[in-house]
Amino acid sequence: MAKENIQGVRKDYGIGELVESNILENPIDQFELWFKDAAKTEGSEVNACVLSTLDENNYPEGRVVLLKFYADDGFTFYTNYQSNKAKQLASHPYASMTFYWKTKERQVRVKGKIEKVPAEISDAYFQERPEGSRIGAWASPQSQVIPNREFLEQRVKQIREKFPTDIPRPDFWGGYLLIPVEVEFWQGRSSRLHDRIVYSWNQDHWVSKRLAP
Structure with missing residues (x-):
């Protein structure tokens, strides 16, 4: 079967600029400046990003996760500690996050070291989640092979019966903090002459430089 030629699919950027x-x-x-700006037009998934890790064979593996908190010490997301990504982070505690905000023609890449957040922080966030999400954290053996959809639905039923009122955080679920050592900001520009400015952590302060597109 003939494959579709998509070489001509392209867009010329030009709604903004990034200057020193x-x-x-x-x-x-x-990041906060850009995040708040993107939130006005990107909708409820402005915090979606691609988290990239290395598997046991050193192949890069990416998946979309939701950023839940950011501050000077880093970027926080939550997951099952028995998932594939958690196992990869346990053996190689470094990762990157890539945000892309189409409406603003902007991308941000963050890379750094990964640490688990304190249990009390994970506890507090877990209780803020909707009930269905809390039950789902218990019910899903994330990344494991399951026989069918009904298996999950039965697990949900069992969890509802086990925790009819208060649903505690499972000890196999919690947060990670990505502590950045490099943050790159990309602004789309015309003719692929994009603006790229990268910040690198240098012992006790940040240094910014412009990169060629």
Whole structure:
């Protein structure tokens, strides 16, 4: 069967620019500026990003996760500690996050070291989640092979019966903090001459540089 030629699919960017005179000294402050701007047009999944890790054979593996908190110390997301990504982070505690905001023609890449967040922080966030999400955390043996959809539905029923009122956080579920050492901001520009500015952590302060597109 003939394959479709998509070489001509392209878009010329040009709704914004990123110049040194306008960037903030701290990349987390710059991220916040862009994040809040994107939230106006990207909708409820403005916090979606691709989390990339390395598997046991050193193949890169990416999947979309939701950022749940950011501050000067890093970027927090939550998952099952028995999932594939958690196993990969246990053996190689480094990762990257990639955000893409189509409506703003912007991308942010963050890379750094991974640590688990304290249990009390995971406990507090877990109780903020909708009931269905809390039950789902218990019911899903994430990344494991299951026989069918009915298996999950039966697990949900069992969890509802086990925890009819208060649903505690399972000890196999919690948060991770990505502590950045490098943050790159990309602004689409015309003719593929994009703006790229990267911040690198240098012992006790951030240093920013412009990269060729």
